[in-house]
Amino acid sequence: MDRYRFILSGGGTGGHIYPAIAIANELKKRHPNAEFLFVGAKDKMEMEKVPQAGYEIKGLWISGIQRKLTLKNLMFPFKLISSLLAARKIVKQFQPHVAIGTGGFASGPLLRMAESYGVPCVLQEQNSFAGITNKLLAGKAKKICVAYDGMERFFPKDKIVKTGNPIRMDLVDLKSTKDGASAFFGLDATKKTVLVLGGSLGARRINQLIEKELGFFEKRGLQVLWQCGKLYYEEYKKYDSDTVKVLAFVNRMDLAYTLGDIIISRAGAGSVSELCLVGKPVIFIPSPNVAEDHQTQNAKALAVKDAAIMLKEDELDGTFENTFSGLLDSEEMQQKLGTNIKKLAMPKATEHIVDEIEKLLKK
Ligand SMILES: CC(=O)N[C@H]1[C@@H](OP(=O)(O)OP(=O)(O)OC[C@H]2O[C@@H](n3ccc(=O)[nH]c3=O)[C@H](O)[C@@H]2O)O[C@H](CO)[C@@H](O)[C@@H]1O
Known part of the structure; x- marks a missing residue:
């Protein structure tokens, strides 16, 4: 029996959290013995919603950059370094087979560290206009699952797969x-x-x-x-x-x-x-x-x-x-x-995304 380990990261709003939960649910259906770990931002709604969905989550000390000069912004470099270090520790300990990022600033440090340790990464972008974190991570990702046409404006064309958005069925x-x-x-x-x-x-x-x-x-x-x-x-x-x-x-x-x-x-x-x-x-x-x-x-x-x-x-x-x-x-x-x-519904989106993740497992 396989005992794959999947790490999922995304958050800040439900829009980034629920796709990750939907993907985890489908992976669990196909690999009942797999282990899952979510990584989010401390104090954000994922810290409550992910455990409610039955998964473990670790929170990083990170926030987005504000457009104006605020104390929060001045703290950003410290938060970034601290969260990169914490993410490195998580990746080294958990040793995931694949890392999945669903957007939101929390997923930045985790996916960056996963990439640097050679873990294949899959991104999922929900919107027709790509989020900043996914754009920054796109270069090293293996696949980018999207829901809209025309996403080659933001991401390398050969990595894009149009799957639709994962939904908790x-x-x-x-x-x-x-x-x-x-x-x-x-x-x-x-x-x-x-x-x-x-x-x-x-x-x-x-x-x-x-x-x-x-x-x-x-x-x-x-x-x-x-x-x-x-x-x-x-x-x-x-x-x-x-x-x-x-x-x-x-x-x-x-x-x-x-x-x-x-x-x-x-x-x-x-x-x-x-x-x-x-x-x-x-x-x-x-x-x-x-x-x-x-x-x-x-x-x-x-x-x-x-x-x-x-x-x-x-x-x-x-x-x-x-x-x-x-x-x-x-x-x-x-x-x-x-x-x-x-x-206009795309009911197979989650399955399609998990098919892409599985291709990386076989390599
Ligand atoms: C203000 C903001 O930044 N909004 C963004 C955020 O939206 P938002 O966080 O609202 O996310 P979505 O509209 O994508 O999804 C909402 C999710 O929350 C669930 N839900 C909602 C309300 C509720 O009471 N219970 C519940 O379970 C819905 O079932 C759904 O699964 O992420 C989306 C996906 O990246 C973006 O398109 C939105 O522009």
């Missing part, structure tokens, strides 16, 4: 019933549900919109399952009621996806890939605050195919109610969006 395999899901969240199975998703950290502008529209949703006879984000929970928990469920974070996304009839969501790459598999009508409100406005690109790619509706943050005040009512009142439009978005 248990989360989009909607086995539960509406009754079960509504009971879980304390909502009513006979009512239509608006599911609001602000990405793994929550979204300020979406929260402001939902707060303003609660009366409108109520008038339309809807209930709301509202994931507002850990940072915003104290501010919005006062709206929790029989028809509005406010949550900092949804641990059972499968049940949330089951319950949602219309979904309002940020357009992070992972959210988009999951929503394609879920196949329900979605209104995307992309974050305008991310590198190269990549969430708008993510959402636009679906909107032009009539697979979702996209609303920009700065046009919400004038358009939201009309657009939303148009969708709510048209079963046909809901059906069409649901069917079209599902056509």
Whole structure:
């Protein structure tokens, strides 16, 4: 029996953590005796989410560089050296057969050290605009698994494999019933549900919109399952009621996806890939605050195919109610969006990525 050792690193936001967990789950399915070790950044959400998924994680003292001159920035060189030393120790002790990086600053030192000790490295880039850490690591990586065309703008062409984004399949395999899901969240199975998703950290502008529209949703006879984000929970928990469920974070996304009839969501790459598999009508409100406005690109790619509706943050005040009512009142439009978005799903992405990892094991 093989006893492979895999090291995975990525984090800062759910967008980098969950792909690593999805890849680990598939590797574990194929190699039940394998050992896994995750490496993340101390104090970031991976330190909580990875153990919840059943894996061990070690945290490095590292953070991203800020654009302005701050104390945190002045500390950066020290953090980098300290985390490179810690990463070296981890790699030497664990002796991984393959290292997998899913982006975010935490993965920089670990993958750099793994490369320098001759461990084959695979990178996974979720977005259509590559992250800085993956760009820095690309030169020495063996393979770079991407989800979009045109990534040779950032990475060496011969290393790129288009696989799609890895998804935790248990989360989009909607086995539960509406009754079960509504009971879980304390909502009513006979009512239509608006599911609001602000990405793994929550979204300020979406929260402001939902707060303003609660009366409108109520008038339309809807209930709301509202994931507002850990940072915003104290501010919005006062709206929790029989028809509005406010949550900092949804641990059972499968049940949330089951319950949602219309979904309002940020357009992070992972959210988009999951929503394609879920196949329900979605209104995307992309974050305008991310590198190269990549969430708008993510959402636009679906909107032009009539697979979702996209609303920009700065046009919400004038358009939201009309657009939303148009969708709510048209079963046909809901059906069409649901069917079209599902056509864009890439359900084999994780398997495909793990195939690439396995090729490196055989060498
Ligand atoms: C503000 C920011 O920097 N956002 C980036 C971040 O998004 P973010 O961290 O929001 O990540 P994604 O949209 O890619 O994925 C969110 C993941 O979190 C899960 N989830 C979310 C909410 C919740 O309550 N429970 C839960 O489990 C979702 O099921 C999904 O698996 O990484 C993405 C992938 O690199 C980028 O495209 C986004 O632009």
